[in-house]
Amino acid sequence: MKNLKKFLVPWIDEVKPYDTEELIVAWAHPEFKRMMLNENPIAPSKKVTKAILKAAKMGNRYPDNGVKVRAQLAKLHNVEPDNVYIGHGSSEIIDMIMRLFVAPGDEIIIPNPTFSLYGLRAKAVGGKVVKVDMKDDMQYNTDAMIKAVTPKTKVIIVCTPNNPTGDFIPDKDLERIIKLGIPTMVDEAYLEFQPDRKSKDQLIKKHDHVIVAHTLSKAYGMAGIRFGYALADKELIQYFRNMQLPWNVSLTSIAAAEAAIEEKEELMRKAKYNKTSVDYVYSELSKIPGLRPFYSHGNYVLVDGTDTGIVGKEVVDYVFQNAGVMIKYFAPLKGRNGFFRISLGSHKENALCIKYVKKFFKDYKKNTNG
Ligand SMILES: Cc1ncc(COP(=O)(O)O)c(C=O)c1O
Known part of the structure; x- marks a missing residue:
């Protein structure tokens, strides 16, 4: 490799792949809920x-x-x-x-x-x-x-x-x-x-x-x-x-x-379904004290949980381990490390995800209160 390295472009060590590990997990386990990659839950017509x-x-x-x-x-x-x-x-x-x-x-x-x-x-x-x-x-x-x-x-x-x-x-x-x-x-x-x-x-x-x-x-x-x-x-x-x-x-x-x-009507149907999802997820998350969801015009909702004292990865791991729901955490921003993102799934998947996010904060609170 030492020899090969001198032929590779000088910036090669800066080149990284887009991380698709979670897709390997998701395809191997169709029972998991895919709420980590901003996919659409509705299949093609x-x-x-x-x-x-x-x-x-x-x-x-x-x-x-x-x-x-x-x-x-x-x-x-x-x-x-x-x-x-x-x-x-x-x-x-x-x-x-x-x-x-x-x-x-x-x-x-x-x-x-x-x-x-x-x-x-x-x-x-x-x-x-x-x-x-x-x-x-x-x-x-x-x-x-x-x-x-x-x-x-x-x-x-x-x-x-x-x-x-x-x-x-x-x-x-x-x-x-x-x-x-x-x-x-x-x-x-x-x-x-x-x-x-x-x-x-x-x-x-x-x-x-x-x-x-x-x-x-x-x-x-x-x-x-x-x-x-x-x-x-x-x-x-x-x-x-x-x-x-x-x-x-x-x-x-x-x-x-x-x-x-x-298929214009099909696109409208999907947009409408998504809007119902955003509104539901946003309003449910808003009810959790200290949690800050950001209203979204896409098919995902970013959440900042820093003020509750949690780290984003803890929520992500919890909902995955307890409900098989895959969501994503984000790198710290301006010293705040409580970011995670929920990509919207079917209405049923959204409800399951919310249920376990709420459970996480209840359990977390219980544990931290002693
Ligand atoms: C902002 C943005 N642009 C582009 C893409 C790439 O999508 P695709 O290559 O599937 O069209 C994504 C995918 O998540 C995205 O979030």
Whole structure:
């Protein structure tokens, strides 16, 4: 290995995989409740699975680059098909942005906390990650993000609503960031959970450095099928194409996306189901003294339990060991280490999770009171 090391890229020790250990556990134990990865509890519709099957029968053929689905997406977003790039989930869009803009030593600015993949993929190309803490109320600290810009800044990430904090960035803050003229990814992975909110898609018509990313993994509920897309200026999309692997999206994924995009009512149904879940989980958690849940526009609720004296991991371990419910804890932020996140499951799973979170705090209190 010593010999091999001198041939590997110099920043290789900074490169880490996205941790998917919990998925191995979850797939091996279907009885566990998967409330740790912002998946959708509702399975794909019959129309979608039928389309996949039909495409699978043509599986001996290479796909095109999604001519039809790009036209559908263009119509949906009121842009041109040449403004649309399709990817193997929006993870691929994130990766492509790093490969297109970031050279070794360049910097990317991300909010903290946020989806960890941005940082991981920036590091994969030798980039340096500049994390800007959110404010105490988990809103974007736009002043600090702007202050963090240096001549080396190549990408700014705006995740809206942000995972895991759940809120949108205010329009005026987004405008200030875009005004900087630095390539900016507006990640709208969770937007479709809010049918009344408009996408920032029209920004790409005015700004050739803005990339708006979407995924069918979240509100559409197709995380395992893998389909995401980017909207951007035509010239920039052409650079995406120059950089892309051919056939990056499978025939079956394209077929699934074509079918899902047409099923508007199904998407509404899933968004409505999720809203009921958020409201229930948020209001139940709010009843626990000292616990601070953050209301979410996505399909997850971040909770800060620091003021109750607990550490996030204790709650996560407790609900897993006692109820087989998998949730996630988060790294300490500003010295507070009581963070955990509940990804919403079925209504039954949510109730089970809440029951055991409440039990944890009751038991914990009992134990700590002596
Ligand atoms: C903010 C955000 N963006 C993108 C993704 C990636 O999703 P996918 O690659 O499944 O489209 C996720 C997944 O959790 C996410 O939270």
